Every structure is written in C-alpha cells, then in structure tokens.
Amino acid sequence: MTRNKFMSADEAVRLIKDHDTVALIGGGGGLVEPTHVFRAVSRRFLSTGYPRNLTVLHALGIGDKKMEGMNHFAREGLVKRVIGGHWVWSPKMQEMARDEKIEAYVLPSGCVMQLYREIGGKRPGLFTHVGLGTFVDPRQQGGKMNRSAQEDLVELVTIGGRELLWYKSFPINVAIIRGSFGDADGNISLDQEAANVDIYAAALAAHNSGGIVIAQVRTAVDLNSLPARSVRVPGAIVDAVVVDPGQQMSYDLPYDPLLSGERRGPITIDPPEPLNVRSLIARRAYRELRDGDVINFGVGIGEGVAKMMAERDEVGRFYQTIEHGTYGGSLLVGLLFGFARSPSAMIDGPSQFDFYSGGGLDTAFLGFGELDQHGDVNVSKLGGLTVGPGGFMDIAQNAKKVVFCGTFDTKGTKAEIASGRIRIQQHGAVRKLVSKVEQITYSGQQALKLGHEALFVTERAVFKLTAEGVVLSEVAPGVDIKSDILDQMGFQPLIPHDPAVMDRALFTDG
Template identity: 50%
Template sequence: MKQVLAGLREGAVTAVSGAGGGLLEPEEVLRCFEEAFLQGGQPRGITLVHTLGMGDRQDKGINRFAHEGMVKRVIGGHWIWSPRMLALAQHNKLEAYCMPSGALTHLLREIGAGRPGLFTHVGLGTFVDPRHQGGRCNEAAQEELVELMQIDGQDVLRYRPFKVDVAVIRGTYADENGNISAVEEPADLDSYAVALAAKRCGGIVIAQVREVVPVGKLRPREVSVPGNLVDFVLPCPDQPQTYHGRYDVSLAGLGESQPEATHPPERDPVRHAVALRAAEELIDGASVNFGFGMSSGVAEVIARRGDASRYWFTIEQGVHGGRLLTGDMFGIAANPAAILSAAEQFDLYSGGGLDQTFLGMAEMDAEGNVNVSHFGGQISGPGGFIDISQGAQKVVFCGSFDAKGTRLTVADGALTIQRHGEVRKLVKKVAGITFSGKEAVRRGQEVIYVTERAVFRLTPEGLELTDIAPGVDLERDILSRMDFKPIVRAPRLMNAAYFCEPADAAGPAA
C-alpha cells in the first residue's frame, strides 16, 4: 500500500465511500494515507470527495486527512464527524465545498458513465444554488462547481463533473478475482458509483475487506463491485463492522435479532413534546424518512407505541424497514427489509417516492427557509437533508424554539418557561438556506415546523402559527421572541398530554 500511495500525483482527486460511525468506512486504507503523508509528505494537495459524513469525531475516517498540506480541497456531503477538517476549513487552510449527499452520489455515477455532469432540481433555492453560495463554504473556495441552467423552460442545476484519480471502498469479502461483496455490512452506500467514476477517469480503485475467499465462494448477487473495477485489495482480518465493534449479522439482514424489550421514555421535556406533536402528522401507510437529531424522536414514539407496521421506513444510506438505530449508529437498522445502494435510494427521494419526512431544524426564517448546515461561521454540510426535503410530499421539521440557557418545565399538562434562551432560532434570515420555503411553495409541498411552544405551517402567504403550547403566553413567550411576525388567525392549543412528565406519558395513539 505504501508503494501505491507514494506513486500518487500531487493533487490527486480521491473519492472515499463510507458513513459516520464506521459504516463501511475503509479505515485501514485511510490510516495508510495518513501515515504516508506524515512520514514521507505524500500524497499531498489532495482533492477529497466524500458523499456522507465519515469518522468518529476524533481521529478516524476523514480526520485522517486533516493535516495542513495533505488536502487542498474537500467536496463533502457532511462534515461534523471530522472537527479537525472543520477547523482547517474555518481557517481557509483548504477549499471547502458542501453538496447534497444524493446529488454528489449521482454526480459520481454520472462521471462513471461518462456523462456531462448531473442535471437535477436538487439544491435549487438552497445554499448550493449559484444564486446563493454555489456550495462554497469558505473564502478559499472560489471555483464554480455548480451552474444554473434552464431545460424546457425549467430551472435546473448542473453539478459539473471532475476527474477521479483514486477510489477507496470497503466490503466484507473479496474473491481472488477482485470481486467485492458487502454482504455482511449494514449498507452498500455508493461504493459502485465511486469505483466506476475512478475507472472511467483512468484512476485506481482500492478496496479494503475483512477476508479474501476463493473464486466461486461469492454468489453473484452478493457482489456489489465487480473485479474488473478493482485494482488493489487490502485484507484486514480484524476489520470491525462499525466503530462499535464486531459483526452483527442482523444489521445486514442475514439473521434475526430481537427488538429491545422496552423503549425508555424520552426524559427531555422539549424533545418529548416536539416528538409527540410531530407524530400527529404521521400518515398511515406512508413511506417515511427520519433525519438525525430531534426528529428521530418520532421514530422512538412509533417504537414505544408498537406502531412500526403502519409505516414504511427508509433512510438515506439505502436501508428500508427494520428497527432504526440512533446516535452514532444512525443510518443502520436491525432486521432491515431491503438494502439498496445509496444512489438507488436517492433516486427514490429525488423522484418524489417519499410520502413524508421528519427532519431537524436549527434555524427558520420568515420565508419558511430552514438552516441545518451553517452555524456560527462553521459548516456541517447537509448530508441527505436537501435531497430528502425537496423530494418528500410532506415535510415536518422538528426543533427547539430557542437555544442556549433555555429552562423549561412541564407539569399538569402545561409548559412553563422559566428562562428564555439567549439564541433565537426563529430569525429574519437564516445563516444558510438548507431548505427553501419559496421552492417548497412552488412545488406544492406540505410543510410543518414543530417546536415545543409553537407550531407553524407554510402557506403561499407566509408562515402561519397554528398551535401554541398550553401554559405559554402568545405575545410574551412566542411573538416577542421571534424576529418576524407570522400569520396569526386562530391557533389551537397543543395536546395537554404532551406536557406531562415524560416518564408518565407516551402520548395518544397516532
């Protein structure tokens, strides 16, 4: 591996497949990249491409590349798993670009197919749109990677293709012909698209696997990347399934695991109230997606109620069905019903095949725009948020009304605000547009914004306040704490059951 890396040209474009928490992350190959740079100064000036967040928030994953001089440019879908890379971006030590994960996955597929970039509606009206930031996330990023075009009288974005010199992927097995199987992994992600892009550009493909097996050992349908696309295989017998350790076949759908006997009630009153109110928006029989953070509380409500059979769960990593895991294991499900490639999953989302989604909300503004990607001068990246939120027929955002120092209590069916937060989240203009309210109105989407003290709905006339929490004062606790005035007609009271001690209430059935 040292000889391979030493031979890479300066500025090599390196695309890596993987996702946060160690999901399909080729950690040993990435460690070799880091070691080669620290010991010999090569490879350097890399353009690093990753469609999903990768790492452990400390040393692994994309953190391996976070050395000044090693990387010149990063085009990433999600950044929060690598605080060291974020620091380099903030200080303009590299060119930082953020792209929607699905659009970036599809762009790699288009590069692999030799087509002239990706033409899509995904990203219109957001910070990726060149009328805003064009995906550029710091001053060092100057090149236009996305352009606005019109096709048949409709605005579209063209994500411009680039050359890929190196692809780094991972599987469970490789046979002696180089066929790669991810059969025991919880997802396939974009391994095939990444490998195809490198081979189309005359580059190399490096695959990390747990084991090399004889030819004929792998069943054809278990092969995710065929051997003619693979140049180098690095066996790692101690390869863990995730950063949490050993292989659990139930996460790959190869064996049953029993669901947890109980789902402990949410102890945080804000998250508890938001999850229960948001769960009112569930549609029986819907194909549903859940995002990371507060919105995942809706999935926990469903699990506690035992209602999972009423909905079809999907997550952007390509998983359908199963018991969704949370925290650092987000993106994985035990006992999944199906595992598709990330490209296929994002095709579903982009094409409008998602009935509804529940997503987080860091900021919202008067136009119904939502920010989850720009915070205090730093970037986190959208992940699949843009692809999902623009494709779903119904979008429910979940977040706290304000932040930093907020003190709330719930008791006897009412919310009491003991101290307002120092940071307002309902602002005149969001720091970065990750979801465009204007585009949502144009598309005819249904959009709901749920906080613990107020609920809003997007209308063609603007944001309407539809619900307030029992115990709060409309003027004192809501309107005076916002930087804009919503439409107020006749808001209803939220269900008092949502404002009992969390241990006492799972909420009424949806």
Template identity: 50%
Template sequence: MTTPGTARPSRRVRGGPLFLSADEAIAMVQPGDTLAIGGSGGGLVEPDLLISTLGRRFAETGDPSGLTLVHTTGIGDRAGGGMDHLAHPGLARRVIAGNWGMAPRMSEMVIENQFEAYNFPQGAMSQLFREIAGGRPGLLTHVGLGTFCDPRIEGGRLNDVTTEELVQVVELAGREWLFYPRIDLDVCFIRGTIADENGNISLEQEAANLEMLSIAQATRNSGGLVIAQVKYVARAGSLPPRSVEIPGICVDVVVVNKDQRQTITHDYNPAFSGQIKQALSHLDPFPLDQRKVVARRALAEIRDGDVVNLGVGIADGVASVAAEEGWSDLFTLTVEQGLVGGVPARGVIFGVATNPIAVMDQPYQFDFYDGGGLDITFLGFAQIDRRGNVNVSKFSKRVVGTGGFVNISQNASTVVFCGTFNAGGLNAVPGEGTLDLRSEGRHGKFVDEVEQITFSAEQAQLRGQRILYVTERAVFTLGDSGLLLIEIAPGIDLQRDVLDQLPGPVEVSPNLRTMDASLFTDQPLGEEWRRVVIEGEHA
C-alpha cells in the first residue's frame, strides 16, 4: 500500500483502448499484481472469460503467481465457476473478499491456509473502491463495529496465516468508527454489454451495475490497467451518452466474449434488465413446505409503504409469497446489488430482480442502507446463540462470508432473521392449519455461542433496533437479556419440540401465543392477512 498521491508507475494504455483476445489480455497481468474483479453470484455481470482464462493460464504455465485478489461479492455458481477458476495453490498470495459462498473450493483453501484471507462487509468493499478512486486514504464507517470485522474481535481475518491487521478503530466526533484502508490496484476485470471503438461501455443487457464504474476509476487512478469484457462492439460515438456507464477514458483493454450470458441460468431475460415488464403470474410457484411457512410468517412484519431488503436463502422467499398473494405493490423490495423494486430472484442468481424500477450502482445502494434507509430486512442465519448474536459467515469449517449482511443487519430499523429451527434432515410438514414434525435435523442452529459474530445483539440493543428470529415452529424476539420466545406453531409441544432442542434456557413470554393456523394451509392468506400488512396488527 502507498500513501495517497504517491506516484506509482502507470500501466495505462495510451491512445485509446486495445481490442485483444482473452489470452492476450491475461498476459498483461504480472506476478504479484493486485487484481480487482467485478461481478456477483450466478454470473451476474461476471467477467467470466477473463477469470477462466487467468485460471487456465496459471494451470498451464504457473504464471502469474502471488496475486492479491479483491472482490466485493461472491463470484461463482457453487459448482466450480467464478472465483473457483482461480483455486490453484500459488496463484493467490492474499484474497480480500466481501463473500466466499459462491466459490466453495476457494473457501476450502482458506481453511487449508493456502493464502491470506480477509472478509469485509460487501458495502464497505464497494464503497472503498470509490474512496480509492478519489485518492482518499480509505473508508471510514460505522459498519462492522462489534462484529468479526472489528479488530478487537477478528479484524476480518479468516485463517492462521493471515496476521496483518488491516482494519483500525478510530475515534472521531465523539464516537467510534472502523477504518478500512485503501488498496492500490494494478489491474481490474470488469464487464459490460457493449463497448464502442473508443472504449465507452454500456450495461443495458446486464441485470445490475454493481460497482463497475468505481472499480474502473479506482484502478485507473491507481495507475493500473483496466480490462473490460463485453459481448458486442459498436461504432465510435454510436452509444447514447446516457447509456454509457463506464467512459472510455477509464478503459485500457477490451475483450469480446460473444458467448457472454446475462446469468448462468439465462442467456438473456429482458425482464431482468428492465426492457420489459414480465407478468408475475408466470413466476414459479412456491410450494407449501417448512420454508414457505417461515416466509409467510416473516411477511406479516412488513408494513404498507415499507422499503425492504431481502437476503439470500429462506428470506428471499418473502418476495415469492408476496407476489403469489398480490401484495408486491404494498412495499418496495430492494437488493444490495443496486436494484430497487420488482421481485428479487431466488437461489444462485440472487442479486437479480424481475421488473426492477431502478438499477443503481451498488455503492450508492449501500449509502442508502448505511444511513438508515431500510425500514425492514429479512435475512438468513446459520447459528443463533442465547444472547441473540447471529453467525452467517464462518461455521462448521466453512467460510461463507458476510456479503451485505453486516451493512444491512446493522442499519435496518427492523431485522427479521429467517430460517429453519435446525438443519440436516429436518422434516416439518405444514398442512390443515398445523405443523407435523416428523423428524428433527441433525445440526442445531441454536447454539450456546456462535462461532463468529456476524450480527451483534449487544450493538443492536444499543441502537434500539427491533429484532425477530422466525422459524417454522417458533418465533423469538431480542429481549433485554437475549432471546425471548413469543410464538410457537400449532401442533408443536413447547417443551419437547422447542425448549428441549435449545442449548440452554431462554426466556418465555408470559403472553406466548400460537402462530396463525392459516400459515400452515395450502390456501392463499387472503384479505385478513393483507390487513395485517397494511394496518400493522402484528406490530
């Protein structure tokens, strides 16, 4: 790292961008470079040809080695794509990432101590690129205080070989902040849809913008090399100015991938990028199961006019339930990748939305989140302890990473954690207004102490947030001393199916109630539940 403003040798291409093959472009990456890679899970705006070519080149030649890799979100498909193309011992010396869950082999290499590994919040990572672009020393933010990103806890370090402390605690204006320092970038991989002959790039067929512009500006102003992957090349000056997301002054090399897909599941869906409005009646139905019960109960916490964020996993089912019920117009759903409105996609292409009303650059979405713009968020969980702390980032020898979880859970007014009570074989069958618990899962998700603090209950209490934990059989809230049980499902035995399954005692509300039987039927929730959402009867 260098002091901002310190001169570094420039890698810029003078006289306009070079149009090269992927192999020619990758040959410009040098051993020891710091490489920033744009993109998100499921192939979303992923420069896939560049990533796979880099991995193949290293596998064949051992070059370039010792790279520092920097990426904001999880890039991959959980099946060997994305960052897993780079999962070769020796290719990376250090990886700084916002999420690891889409690249399981890279995650395994973290546990194996194959390279230094850090995990910082997705929002902090995306905003950090803007700070680098502006020549500032780094990002100052409240995001991450009290979590594993706090240097007084783990400092975002993920394994034994990672010893350098990058994050600092700073006192300013009478309060504590975390400081994430700048990273000097030697090269970056970004992606767009069309580049004209001058290197101006549009993203009109992409399902998000992410932080492609910020990465390009940060790399360019660090004296680095900006390599862009696109699907088409247009005549110079033919792109409408307002369609240009990345100006050619920030682009050094263009690589054309004629086989570029919008996501790994779609060659091109115009409803993802806003060219059409798809009829929501054509979305896949959400079958009644234990996951749908959780999504339905969580939906009751939304209020008319709320601005909402949905996390990946069970939480993203809230959008599907709302669409089925015809309630999507009562609130505005958002996704941290920069999408506002529409119905967020589920599964591996999380980060995409059908029928978005706005597509923002990701750093600005996180500005809105960090400043308190979210009324409510629905997030998953891997572990919850009796104090109410939540872990989604590192557990059972798995490194998943936080993604946007820390930003979102720390700043939304109401946080609803959604998940099944346990995992690994749980079979809880809803029907006819009750829950039939046929078998328990092998892995308890309620634990005495979380393995990593991704959400701090203590910090949430200090901030005055409203916190709920919704499962298929029980609903808890965050009380003064930790978890407080407030609801159980019909058909569930309080002692046997809930209290005896917890690692220790929790407080039970004297007003413990039974979850509404309509959540456990295969019928629409109907107008009565619509009034719950509009009038806030569950609040």
C-alpha cells in the first residue's frame, strides 16, 4: 500500500472543524513552533470565517510577543477557550482574556504535558500534588483566569488519605506539531530541533482521541530513509505532513547544529554583565550553589546565575536542566530562553516534568512578581493580566531549595552601586513585597509542609521563609532598614536582633 501524507498548509488546516480542541506546540521565541501551519489557520479564518469557536491548549508560551505564535489565534470567533501554561508571548491573547472575549484558563506547563499522556492512554486524567495550595487548586480559582471561564477543569480528590489534584481528561481533536524531517508515511524526525518538549505526547493524545495530527517539517525525505531511532513520532499516528522549506530553529536563527545537539562546541561565554541591580542579585544567588546540585533556571534574573557559571567555567560542577527537556550546555537567554548550545542530553518534556515533580531538583533559581507575609509568590497574574506560570509551579513546588531572584520594587527604581555599598536614590512606584499576593503561584505553607527551603534575594535585602514567617536575614550595605526596606513593604517581616550584612564584595566591580 502506497501512502502520501504530504499536503500544503492550506489543505491541512481545512481538516480542522468548528468547536475542535486543538493542541499546539511551541516554546517561545519560535522554539519548535509550526509557524507555517499557524499562519495558515489564521489565513483561512480571515478569508472564510472558519474554523470557529476552537478550544486551544498549549503547555509552554508560544509567540514573539508581537505577531507570531498564539497571536495568530487571537481573533474573535476563531477561539472561544484557551488553556495555556504561559501567556506573555501573546499580548493579544492576554488582552482577549482580560476583556472577557475568551474563556481563559491556566494550568501548570508540566501538568498539561503529562495530561496529554493520560488522554492518550484513555485514563481519567492526571492525579498529582502539583498545584495544591495555589490558584489552580479548586479551593482557590481552579485555574480560571476570568469570569467567562466557568467549567471545572481541576478537582480536589483524596486517594489513600492523600490530597491530590485531578486534572481531568478530555478529547483532543487536532494536534499541530513540528519536526525536522518527514516522509510520505508520516514518520517525523526531530534531529535538527532544539528540544523535544511535548511533541509526541500531544500527537498521541490527538490520535487516540480519534483526532488528527498535522506535522510541519522543514525537509521531505524518501520512505525508509530515516533511521528508526531518529523517528520520534511514528507515521502510524500522523495524518498530514506539511513541508516548510523556510522553517527556522527560531524566528531569528535559521539552523545551528550546536543547538540541536548534533555537534558539541565550546561553552559560549558572553561578555560579563556590568555591575547593576540585576547582576548584583545574580551574584548573591550564585552563592547558594553546591557542587553536584541538579539545578534549574527560570527566565529573568535567574538566567544571570547561568551566565556566571559559564563565565567562571564552572558548568561541570552542576547538572543543569531546563523544563523543555534539555540538560547541560550553555543557556541562551531573553527571547531565546529554552535553547541551549551544546547540550549533553535531550529528553521529552513530560518525562522532564516527571523528574521535577518527583523531587529530582536540588536547587531552582526563579523570579518573582509579588511576595507576601506567608511566603506566597505570584508570577501568574500581574496587574490584572493573565501571565501563567509556565514550568514555574512544577519546579518551585518540588525543588528541595528555591532561590527567588528579583528586584525589591519596580517601575522607576533608581540605585547607585559603588565602593562596596548600594544607595537607593528613588523607590519604585510598584511594590513587590505586598500584604497579600494577587494570585498564589507558589504556596509558602505547602513548601514548609514538604520541608523545602525558600530564599528571596533582592538588591537591598535577603529574606528567608521559616515556620514562624518571612525573616529579613541579610541587609545590603548602605541601605537604611526602615526607610529603604520596611517602609517600602506591605508587611512586617521578622527581624533578628542583628541581621547579617550582605558581603561588600558583591557590590564591587571585578
């Protein structure tokens, strides 16, 4: 029997029907994003008005914060519901959620990836401790981000005397995935991609739900030419293969074999960041590393710790991971967060999150939007906008130690760092240490219950979570405790009789 699953993007998206539930793949900045197919969906809707009222599901952030990725789906009538792990890559979709033009839900990225596997296995859903005590717990918001979101996607259950969250299964009608090479039978290789993420899991969920799988690739190859171990998605579960000869590794990077792990090269060392508030925080956070730690870095200031590891040629002292399934290498930052040059291993995203949820991480370096008196942290809803935690929740809740890295306040803050001290010249208009966070993305009480450690590093003070409360454990030299710290907080921390002074070497060039 001869098969030919190759078709154009416009032909493939005609397979999507009104009211379908569509699983999308991507990792922000264009990472494994099937952009060519996304554009075709948007093009079809604008020209015909169809498909309509889709439910769109994605684990990681997808887009460029401008026009690509989820922005192609941010059209009234095209989408009625979005269940996303991370939203900042699509300002248009964030606005639609804020304006009640869609039903907006957020679930942790790892839980979405793992839920695909449960759907594919025809199991009732994902039962996990991840999310207890946070905004996805149904005792709080249950992952609902606006008034239009009414359905209960998460339920609290007790199994064997243990409280768990039940992320419920539902059919996936379409999965839009991506690979590097594809043949007429639908076999898909990821050999020249920078991550595996949840590509196979999403395809499995769609196929076993009786749905379809559309795979975008850069290169069409002959039948039987792909080595079996290179095929990450077998043709048996793929329905359409769309070739995009212009497919790039990211929006800006055409192809780099160091990013796909096909070749190894020297660890890339960027020029050292000048001494400023962000690099100061990274310097202090770096001191929490211990030889042999399995570690994770979140987007933002935590990336600075990874840069310092590379600068000091100390990458080999630790086991570095990112939630996309990548180990080792030198991390790219900013819009290319999720890419690693010369990685040592790449596994599937759901398996990486199994490792995280099982407590495999020793230390995680993550950002924070808000911190309150209970040690609760918010990164998922800020200023009324849906942000989503990405992999933050899966990582933060389960790492043995979390070092939260962030500025003390924001919007207009001015500080001078020189001669071993810091002087706050102007306080920010927006407080980040508040009496109660807008939304709980990290539960301090849950962390204490699990016996985990949490440290909050800012440019003017370091705080520590204890059973008694949040303790002001270190103060920066040159800072006035009352006017620069306590008067700028929304709660009163516990203060030791003689809080330690942060090392003056942190505040010195060199």
